[in-house]
Amino acid sequence: MTQSAPSSAPIDVSMIDRIVDAALRGAIRTALALPYARRVAFMGAIARGVAGPVAGYRARALSNLASIHPDWPEARRRVIARDVLDNFGRTLIENYSWREFGARLAQTPIEGGGLPHLEAARAEGRPVIFVTGHFGNHEAPRHALTGRGYQIGGLYRPANNPLVNAHYASTMTDVSGPVFPKGRKGTMGFVRHIAAGGMATILFDLHARDGVPIPFLGRPALTATTAADLALRYDALLVPYWGIRQPDGLSFQIVVEEPIPPSSPRAMMEDATRRLEIRVTAHPEQWFWVHRRWKGVGSQ
Template identity: 40%
Template sequence: MLSSSLKSVAHHLRYLPLWSALSVVRWRSFDLRSRGLGTTFAVVMRWFPPARRRFDREAKRVFPDMTRRDRTKLGQEMGRHMGRTLFEIYHCAEFHTQHQKFRASGPGLDALRAAQAAGKGAIIVSGHFGQWEAVRAAIKMYGLESGAVYRPHKNRHYERRIRAGIEAGGKPILATGHVGTRALVRHLRAGGIIAILLDEKYAEGVPLPFLGHDALTSLSAAQLALKYDLPMIPAYGIRIDDGDAFRVDFEAPIPHSDSITMTRAFNDSLSSRIMAHPAQWYWMLRRWDGQ
């Protein structure tokens, strides 16, 4: 009982700084509040040693020749992007209505619309890069809706807010695990669209190259695409115009072959995006832990 109470108190204390940052300036415009949280996260990345060390460890792996000064700048810019991203997800209902911010294009968008017109489902694959919710927001402009797969957060306060935000962007929202997988299959077989972020470490995954280093990677998206004959479409929401707008690129569907080849193709796709815009990827994922 005492352990449970202490855990609850810890959850409150850890969530309080974020709640404060999200709440104290509600009277300001959406973009100003978004920039404000971005600035807060940039400061954390500059002055909070645990965050800085964690970032440095991952960035050094990919950019071994980068100077400490450039690494510090990259970490701050990543924090700025991720702070804005988190704000937009927390306020996803409002974010998704700002159609003027989203500029969608690419062969994958046509493939997605064609699949829906034929009554087929589709799998959108992306990563913690740019603003991934911009992808789901963009397809709403074409009358489409995508559910999403997500990993529940241990902090119940953060979990409640983040899940509500993701649900506002489109349903169903499916947690990782066996129950979520069964619901995901039903959704796809019924002709639904699902978005999956494939750049987190998956302990039961296969080591595949990612940013030049092997990383344990889930094959589930490719396996589902092959089993149910669905397009697997890489898509990315890249911040432009000082971060206030998004270029949403829908790449051509990854050709069907086998799950490893297809997943490697996605890893290569995301890696090239990250190398072009390194500050827009969330480097804190511990992507290569244990490798």
Template identity: 45%
Template sequence: MTQSSPPTPAKAGTSPQRWKHWAEDRLSAVLLGAARVLPYRQRIAVLGWVGANIIGPIAGLRPRIRANLALIAPDLPEHDIRRLCRSVPGNMARALAETFAGQDFIDHVKDSPIEGGGLAALEQARDTGQPVVLVTAHLGNYEAARIVLQERGCKIAGIYMPMRNEAFNARYVAAMSRIGTPVFPRNRTGLAGLLKFLRRGGMIGLVADHYMDHGELMDFMGQPARTALSSAEIALKQGALLVPVYGIRQPDGISFRVRVEPPVPHSDPATMTRALNASVEALVRTHMDQWMWSHKRWKKNKRPTKT
């Protein structure tokens, strides 16, 4: 892990935020570093417990999870809500710990089983050099799917949203890069690099369940949610397959199976994106404890009223 120094006091109004970021980065570094003395399985389990029982409450994730569950599953029993308020942050912590585990994570998941019926199309694209847009969600750990597919010869580029905490962001990007390269920041330069990689016959990985401020209002889990059409638009423009892919955590909490669904047929961006939403929704309803219910997925979701 890289080391960072305490921030130098800066202008009034900026220093508290810088100190907060430094403290967050140092705390995560100490926690992840201390856990490395444990064998891999125990390490992931311990950090998952910390996420479920300490980080989740301190970070204020439980009220967000409750609010989203009240919107999407209003009849869910209270005991299930309490369980999800623990298990969702626990899965998030496990996924982060796995990403930072590097080679240990790779060795543990690289031979995970594959299901879903889309592998043959993906391997044909790999062999013929046809571009592929792989689309996933914040469910389980999508890095497990990237590892498994890379082991089968798929060259996959990823894109990430730079974090406000620059020190932690640098360490996180380094951790992702140890799993596979290239990875591009989500900005104009990064998108240009990602598309160049795709046009050369590569595969790119995008996450489909983000809230997008200027996205289209589309049904997701029975409620309108602002959704980007970009995955489908890129696939159509570049003549690429659009393939839903997921890394689904198994009941032991540490193993995975990878789901590669058949390519979404090309039609128009809205229709293709609705198919992606339906794919994600089906898995979320089956594995509610593995999806990031702390997302503000349904904010600003009111349709304009007609006058």
């Protein structure tokens, strides 16, 4: 796999960064010593019972839920927030357990109308940009397709804590295809990958300071048009896909949707947002309500 050479520049980290990283590494080491099913359940429990509340994630999820769903009973919002943290913890350790996770997904059926389009694109050498969100486990579709011979890279936003980012990024680079950190150098690498006919993923549901306001769950959210811009520039398919966690907490429904038709970048990202809304409405506990998604264009 192609990866950039590590920088020799010193990493500027705070004492808080070091404490958080040490705690996370300890939890991950403990979890990885457990059998897979117990490991995933353990990290879900740690996230919902300890890490999420201490980090302020539960409070932020409750605030976002109250803002978007003021009509919901508080008890329901609390259950959703708890389950959001549980899903976060499970997703985290699944991605650190990428070999076992990928093996479990290799035989998972792929649903939706997008697979024939992917097969045609691969045969033609046509690039594909997958779009998804912080929903279910966003790496699950990539694993499922990798098990079928696809090479899928990605563009990701580095974690704020550089120590955490150093080891979490490896969970993505080791899976399939090159991944690129968001930023000038990383984006240029991502563009070259797409221009050469590659396949890669963009998570589009984070606040984008320079994005366009697109309604999401009833409120405008600044949304990057990068995925659509690149799809139009390089004649790439723009394909939403999802890894939907099942009631057992371990297995997934993998859905690869029909490509988004080419039009204007804004209209294409409005289509992608509507498709994400459908998933979040059906499974609100699987979207990461912790993000400051509506920052800058509405109350947060």
